[in-house]
Amino acid sequence: xxxxxxxxxxxxxxxxxxxxxxxxxxxxxxxxxxxxxxxxxxxxxxxxxxxxxxxxxxxxxxxxxxxxxxxxxxxxxxxxxxxxxxxxxxxxxxxxxxxxxxxxxxxxxxxxxxxxxxxxxxxxxxxxxxxxxxxxxxxxxxxxxxxxxxxxxxxxxxxxxxxxxxxxxxxxxxxxxxxxxxxxxxxxxxxxxxxxxxxxxxxxxxxxxxxxxxxxxxxxxxxxxxxxxxxxxxxxxxxxxxxxxxxxxxxxxxxxxxxxxxxxxxxxxxxxxxxxxxxxxxxxxxxxxxxxxxxxxxxxxxxxxxxxxxxxxxxxxxxxxxxxxxxxxxxxxxxxxxxxxxxxxxxxxxxxxxxxxxxxxxxxxxxxxxxxxxxxxxxxxxxxxxxxxxxxxxxxxxxxxxxxxxxxxxxxxxxxxxxxxxxxxxxxxxxxxxxxxxxxxxxxxxxxxxxxxxxxxxxx
Ligand code: SF4
Ligand code: SF4
Numbered sequence: 515x516x517x518x519x520x521x522x523x524x525x526x527x528x529x530x531x532x533x534x535x536x537x538x539x540x541x542x543x544x545x546x547x548x549x550x551x552x553x554x555x556x557x558x559x560x561x562x563x564x565x566x567x568x569x570x571x572x573x574x575x576x577x578x579x580x581x582x583x584x585x586x587x588x589x590x591x592x593x594x595x596x597x598x599x600x601x602x603x604x605x606x607x608x609x610x611x612x613x614x615x616x617x618x619x620x621x622x623x624x625x626x627x628x629x630x631x632x633x634x635x636x637x638x639x640x641x642x643x644x645x646x647x648x649x650x651x652x653x654x655x656x657x658x659x660x661x662x663x664x665x666x667x668x669x670x671x672x673x674x675x676x677x678x679x680x681x682x683x684x685x686x687x688x689x690x691x692x693x694x695x696x697x698x699x700x701x702x703x704x705x706x707x708x709x710x711x712x713x714x715x716x717x718x719x720x721x722x723x724x725x726x727x728x729x730x731x732x733x734x735x736x737x738x739x740x741x742x743x744x745x746x747x748x749x750x751x752x753x754x755x756x757x758x759x760x761x762x763x764x765x766x767x768x769x770x771x772x773x774x775x776x777x778x779x780x781x782x783x784x785x786x787x788x789x790x791x792x793x794x795x796x797x798x799x800x801x802x803x804x805x806x807x808x809x810x811x812x813x814x815x816x817x818x819x820x821x822x823x824x825x826x827x828x829x830x831x832x833x834x835x836x837x838x839x840x841x842x843x844x845x846x847x848x849x850x851x852x853x854x855x856x857x858x859x860x861x862x863x864x865x866x867x868x869x870x871x872x873x874x875x876x877x878x879x880x881x882x883x884x885x886x887x888x889x890x891x892x893x894x895x896x897x898x899x900x901x902x903x904x905x906x907x908x909x910x911x912x913x914x915x916x917x918x919x920x921x922x923x924x925x926x927x928x929x930x931x932x933x934x935x936x937x938x939x940x941x942x943x944x945x946x947x948x949x950x951x952x953x954x955x956x957x958x959x960x961x962x963x964x965x966x967x968x969x970x971x972x973x974x
Contacts, residue, residue: 600704600706601700601701601704601705601706601707602706602707602738602812602813602814602815603814605813605836605838607813607903607904607907609837609838609839609907610839610907610910610911612842612910612914613839613842613843613907613910614837614839614842615837615839615840615841615842616837616841617800617834617835617836617837618797618798618800618803618835618836618837619797619803619804619835619841619869619870619871620869620870621868621869621870622865622868623868624868625865625867625868626716626867626868626869627716627868628868629867629868630715630716630867634715634716634718634719634720634723635716635717635718635719635720635790635791636719636720636721637719637721637722637787637788637789646880649880649884650880650883650884650888652884654753654757654887654888656750657750657753657754657756657757657887657888658754658757660754661754661757661758661761662757664758664761664765665757665760665761665764665786667761667765668760668761668762668764668765668768669764669785669786671764671765671768672764672767672768672771672783672785673785675768675771675772675775675781675783676725676771676781676782676783678771678775678780678781679780680774680775680776680778680779680780681778682777682778683775683776683777683778684776684777685777686777686778686779686828687777689829689830689831690831692777692828692829692830693710693830693831695773696708696710696733696770696773696774696828696830697709697710699769699770699773700733700735700766700770703766703769703770704766705735705736705737705763705766706736706737706738706812706814706815706819707735707736707801707812708733708734708735708736709733709734709796709799709800709801709833710731710732710733710734710799710830710831710832710833711731711732711734711795711796711798711799711832711833712730712731712732712798712832713726713729713730713731713732713825714794714795714798716794717790717791717794717795718789718790719788719789719790721789722789722790725782725789726782726825728780728827729780729782729825729826729827730827731825731826731827731828731829731830731832732795732799732823732824732825732826733770733823733824733825733826733830734792734795734796734799734801734821734822734823735763735766735767735770735821735822735823735824736763736796736801736812736819736820736821737759737762737763737766737819737820737822738759738814738815738818738819739755739756739759739815739818739819739820740755740758740759741818743755744818744890744893744894744899745894745900746928747887747888747889747890747891747893747894747927748886748887748888748889748890748891748927748929749887749928750887752887752888752890752894753887753888753890756820756888756890757786759819759820760786760820760822763820763822764783764785764786764822767783767822767824768783770824771783771824774824774826774828777828779826779827779828780826780827781824781825781826781828782824782825782826783822783823783824784822784823784824784825790823792810792821792822792823793809793810793821794869795821795823796810796812796821797810797835798832798833798834798835799832799833800833800834800835800836801833802838802840803835803836803837803838803840803841804840804871805817805840805844805850805896805898806844806847806848806850806851806859806860806861806872807850807859807892807893807896808859808871808872808873808874808892809892809893811838811840811896811898811899812898813838813898813902813903813904814902814903815898815899815902816893816896816897816898816899816900816902817892817893817896817898817899818893818899838903839903839907840898843897843898843906843910843916844861845861846915846916846919847896847897847916847919848861849895849896849897849916849918849919849924849925850891850892850895850896851872852925852936853891853892853895853925853927853936853939854879854891854892854939855882855889855891855929855934855939855940855942856875856878856879856881856882856942856947857875857878857939858874858875858876858878858879858882859872859874859875859892860872860873860874860875877947878947881942881946881947882942886929886930891927891929894927895924895925895927897916897917897918897919897924900918900924901917901918905917920936921936922935922936
C-alpha cells in the first residue's frame, strides 16, 4: 500500500484517530464546541476588538513581541492537526479516451498580455480590498490558535531566506542535474509534488514586482492537506489543517532555498498571504489542471493541498502542462457548482484575462467564507479530492459516469448545524450578500447550470 493509498477511504473515526491526541480532544469536546459556536456570535463585538489588535500586530511584522512571547513545546510534544504525508507516486496513468482534452488550460497569450498591460494583478485581500481581508480573517482566530506560533516561525524563516545574498560555496551542477536534485530534495522533505515553471510577471501581484528582479524560474511546491480534516469542512478543524499545512510547506521550502544558496543562486520564498497567483504556475509545471471550482485539481488530492512558490535565478529546466482529463471530468460532474451554498460557482467558461475558465462570483463567495471557517465546500464535494483520479478513471471506464456523483457520501455536507444532502442547499437570505463591506465588489447574477450547457469551447 502506498503512502497515498493509506489516506484514502478512511472513516471519520479513523481520520480523527490519525490526528492523535488533538483529534481525541476534538471529539470529546464536541458538545462544548457546539455551545461555543452558538455563544461566540453574541460576544462578537468584544472578540472583534481583541482579534483586531492581534491582527494589527501580526501585520506589523512577524518579529513583533506578541509572537515571541508565545511559548512552544519541544518538537515531539507539539500538537499537530495533520499527519506528515509522503510524496505522491509519479503519474503514469493514461487518460481514458472519453476524458481527453488539452494540457493545462486554454489561453489567448495576446489577450493575457493586453490584460496585464491594462491592469496588473493586485493582492486581493491585503491591497485591493483590505477591509474585506480584515473581515474574512477575523473569523480564523479559533483555527489559528494552536498553529500560529508554528506559522510565525515558518514566516520568519522564509523572510530571512529570501533576504539572503548567497556566496557560491560549491560549483553548481548542469541545469538538468540541478533540476533533478531540487525535485529529489523536495520529495525527501516529504512534499507531495515539486515542479518547475518559467517566471512570468503577469502572475505576480503589482505590490511585489521589485522582490524578484532577475528571477526567471519558479519552483512550485505542493503539500497535501489532511484527508479526514478536509471532509469536515466547513469547520474549525478543516481550517486549522489548512493553516498547519501552510506552516509545514513553508518550513520545508526553506531547505530548498538553502540548497540553491549553496550553489550561489538567490531564492525568493512566497509566504502564506501569497505574492503571486499560484495556480497558473502549478498548471504550467504539469502538477494539475484548473477545475470548475476555480482551484488546481491535482491527480491524487484534487484541491485538498497547498501550493507555495519559490522564485530563483537558478537555470532550472521548466516542466510542461499535462492533460489529466480534468476539463471533461468537470463537464460531467459539476458537483461544486450544484453544491456551493452561495451559488457562487458557474459551469459556464469564458475567456477572462485571456484564460478560458469558469469565473467565481466573489461577492457571493466572500460572505460565506467569512462566516464559515473559510467554507471550502467546493473542495470537499469534489470527487478528485475525495477519491483521486485513478479511482475516477476506473469508474469512468466501467460505467461512463463520475464516481460518487449525486451521492450523499460525496455531495452531502453540514452547514450551520444542519446536514444538506444532494439536491438540498442552505437558504441564504438576500441580506446575507448585501453587507456594506461588499459594496466594492461587482455582483453579477449567479450563472445557472442551464446557462452552462450553452457554453461553447473555443477552437483549438
Ligand atoms: S468557498 Fe464556499 S461559497 Fe465560496 S465558492 Fe466554494 S463552496 Fe461556494
Ligand atoms: S467538483 Fe466536479 S466540477 Fe467541481 S472541480 Fe471537482 S471535478 Fe470539477
